[in-house]
Amino acid sequence: MATPAYKLHYFAGPGRAEAARLLFAIGNVPFEDVHYTYETLAAFKPKAPFGQVPVLELADGKMLAQSGAIDRYVAKLAGLYPEDPLDAARADMVAFHMVDFMDLFMPTWSMAPEERAKARQAILEGKGKDKLLSLSKIIEEAEAAGGWVAGGKMSYADVIVYVYLSGIVSKRMEGVPPNLLDSYPVLKAFRNKVAKLPPVLAFYTQHAGEDRASFRPDDE
Numbered sequence: 756m757a758t759p760a761y762k763l764h765y766f767a768g769p770g771r772a773e774a775a776r777l778l779f780a781i782g783n784v785p786f787e788d789v790h791y792t793y794e795t796l797a798a799f800k801p802k803a804p805f806g807q808v809p810v811l812e813l814a815d816g817k818m819l820a821q822s823g824a825i826d827r828y829v830a831k832l833a834g835l836y837p838e839d840p841l842d843a844a845r846a847d848m849v850a851f852h853m854v855d856f857m858d859l860f861m862p863t864w865s866m867a868p869e870e871r872a873k874a875r876q877a878i879l880e881g882k883g884k885d886k887l888l889s890l891s892k893i894i895e896e897a898e899a900a901g902g903w904v905a906g907g908k909m910s911y912a913d914v915i916v917y918v919y920l921s922g923i924v925s926k927r928m929e930g931v932p933p934n935l936l937d938s939y940p941v942l943k944a945f946r947n948k949v950a951k952l953p954p955v956l957a958f959y960t961q962h963a964g965e966d967r968a969s970f971r972p973d974d975e
C-alpha cells in the first residue's frame with residue numbers, strides 16, 4: 756500500500772484532531788494518524804509551527820498547525836467545504852461557535868477534580884447553556900431547510916457540531932452529565948443523525964474505546 760500523503764500528529768484521544776480524522780475518513784482520503792503522549796511530544800514540538808498539536812504534515816514535509824485551519828483544509832480535500840462563499844461563511848460561523856463553546860471549558864482542565872466538576876456545572880448553567888441554546892436554534896433552522904448547517908448539504912460544519920457535542924458528554928468531561936443533551940432535544944437528534952451516517956458509524960467501529968463511546972448513537 757502506498758504511503759499516505761498526510762500525517763496527522765496528535766495525542767491518541769479525540770480532542771482537537773478528531774474532526775480532521777473524521778473528515779479524512781468520510782472523504783476516503785488516506786492519512787497516517789501519528790500519536791504522542793505528553794512525554795513523546797517533546798521531541799516533535801520543535802517541528803510544529805507553534806510548538807503544539809494537532810499538526811498536519813504534508814507529503815513535502817510542510818507542517819500545518821491550528822485545528823481550525825487543518826479542519827478547513829481537510830474539509831476541502833474531502834469535498835466537505837461549501838463552494839458558495841456565503842455557505843462557506845455560514846459553515847465557518849457554526850464551526851467557530853463550537854470552538855467558542857469548548858473554549859469555555861479550557862480553564863477547568865488545570866483545576867482540582869472537585870473544583871473542576873463544580874466549574875463545569877456552572878458553565879453549563881451559564882454561558883455554556885446560552886451557546887447550546889443558540890446552536891439549537893441554528894440546527895432547528897438547518898433541519899427545516901434540508902437538514903444541514905450550510906448550503907442544503909452536509910459540510911464540515913455538521914461534522915464539527917457532531918464531534919464537539921459528542922466530546923462534551925465523553926468520559927473525560929467529568930462534571931458534565933452524560934445525559935446533558937436530553938435538555939437540548941434538537942441537538943441530541945442532530946448528533947444521533949450524524950452518528951448514524953455509515954462512514955461515521957464505520958469510523959467509530961474501527962476506533963472503539965471508552966474515550967469514544969459517547970461518539971456512538973445513543974440507542975445502541
Ligand SMILES: N[C@@H](CCC(=O)N[C@@H](CS)C(=O)NCC(=O)O)C(=O)O
Nearest residue numbers: 770771806807808809820821822823
Ligand atoms: N489553537 C490551537 C491550540 C492547540 C493546543 O492547545 N494544543 C494542545 C493539545 S489540545 C497542545 O499541543 N498541548 C501541548 C503543549 O502545549 O505543550 C489549535 O486549535 O490547534
